[in-house]
Structures are given as C-alpha cells and as structure tokens.
Amino acid sequence: LGAYGATPIGDKVNPARFYILDLPNAQILTSTDTGATFTGGAAVIKLDDWEAENAQITTVPGYEGYVMIAADHAWGGGGLYVSTNGGASARKVANVGSATRVTTGRPAEGKKFPSVFIVGKVGGVYGFFRSDDSLKTWTRINDNQHQFGTIHQIIGDPRVFGRIYIGTEGRGVVYGDDSAASVNVTGAHRPLSHSLIRSGNTVRSATAGIELCDPTGRTLRTSATRELDLRGIQRGVYFARSSGSFLKVGVLE
Numbered sequence: 636l637g638a639y640g641a642t643p644i645g646d647k648v649n650p651a652r653f654y655i656l657d658l659p660n661a662q663i664l665t666s667t668d669t670g671a672t673f674t675g676g677a678a679v680i681k682l683d684d685w686e687a688e689n690a691q692i693t694t695v696p697g698y699e700g701y702v703m704i705a706a707d708h709a710w711g712g713g714g715l716y717v718s719t720n721g722g723a724s725a726r727k728v729a730n731v732g733s734a735t736r737v738t739t740g741r742p743a744e745g746k747k748f749p750s751v752f753i754v755g756k757v758g759g760v761y762g763f764f765r766s767d768d769s770l771k772t773w774t775r776i777n778d779n780q781h782q783f784g785t786i787h788q789i790i791g792d793p794r795v796f797g798r799i800y801i802g803t804e805g806r807g808v809v810y811g812d813d814s815a816a817s818v819n820v821t822g823a824h825r826p827l828s829h830s831l832i833r834s835g836n837t838v839r840s841a842t843a844g845i846e847l848c849d850p851t852g853r854t855l856r857t858s859a860t861r862e863l864d865l866r867g868i869q870r871g872v873y874f875a876r877s878s879g880s881f882l883k884v885g886v887l888e
Contacts, residue, residue: 703751
C-alpha cells in the first residue's frame, strides 16, 4: 500500500468497510470488500514517516461511514477531520485548532451521538478535550499539571460516560473519570448520590443494605447493615449502591 504503519480500522456498523490513514500521501484509503482492495479517498494533512505518530483514526459506533482523523505537524497546520461518507471526502472541524489523538466514548445522558475526546488545541489552549454535542463545543478535561508527557493512544470507554484511557510513554496506561459524570453500573446512567457517604474505610448509608460493585456492575461485597467495610478490597475504583443511590469509591491500598 505504501502507507507507513498502515493499520486498517474497521467500520463499526458495516463489517465490509475498512479504512487506512495514508499520511505520506495525505489521504484516507478505503475498502468496501473487507480489505481485499483499497482505493484513495478523502484528503487530509500530509505527514512524513518520522511524524506519522502525530495522528489517530477512529470510526463511530452506530454510524456507518463516519470516520474521524486527528493529524497534525508539531508546528500545526492540521487538526480534526471528519468524514460522514465512508472516507470519500472529509471536512476539517473549524473549532479545533490542532489535534493528534481522537476517540469516542459513551454518549452523555439524553444524547445519541457518542462523546468525542481529543488531544490538541481548542481556543489556543493545549490539552485533553471532550465534546458531548456532536463536536459543536469542547470542554477541557485536564489541567496544566496533568499533561502525561508523550501520548501514543487514547480510547474512550463505551460503557462508562466520561472515562478515557491514555496510553503514555514511560508512564503506563492512565485513565480518568469525569467527577461530575453519571456512572454506569447497571447498564444505564445513574447519578452519583449524597445519601451514601464514606468515612475512612467505611461506606455508610441512610438505609440498610449496601453493595460494592466494580465498574461493570459485578458485586464484590455486600452488607446487610448501614455500613460496609472496605478493608481487604484491592486498589481500584468501585461503586457503592444502596436503595437506588450510588457512590464512587476509590481504594488506594
């Protein structure tokens, strides 16, 4: 194919569609025959082999032919590109000044289109950003003290709204949650509740009966009383629930 690091990515609706980001030739390569053949498609920014890491391509769950590409020089000139016709053509998203990483995550409450995460510049500010309204507006989700060095990949969680996984260089895999987000523990969005509180190694509820769950909703520990002991739980992020109320619980040791 002649494309450096050419890795096909599948359409998330049509299993016959595949896409390749061919940066040295400034184009998207598209296939409609399960990857048997590829043809040139939409134009994007041209990046040489040595800077091809400054790009990421993703497809959108539930939307056939919807492709997003983040690609840019270190000095700018690129950005976020979107194709809604299977890579035949693409437009540059005007409110994104620069982007090198892009992914999708679970839609916000009441929304159909997935949340979109990017690493890049919006309004002249570099950072990690999320859009919950089909790329119309962006919210910065990190701060200047949390940039995480070189970023190789980002992946949004399809089940937990606001969660993003970050593949770094030398720092392992980092993930972050939106502290104000609803949390998926039973297959639906549920708001965090203040009727559950944490005091040290104990979660307390206004009513008897507490469950401690992992992010998939799997029950790890139960209490028939109004208190649940966290001692002995492995390090991680969990959710306590009681009578329809939920509390995010972080265990550090």
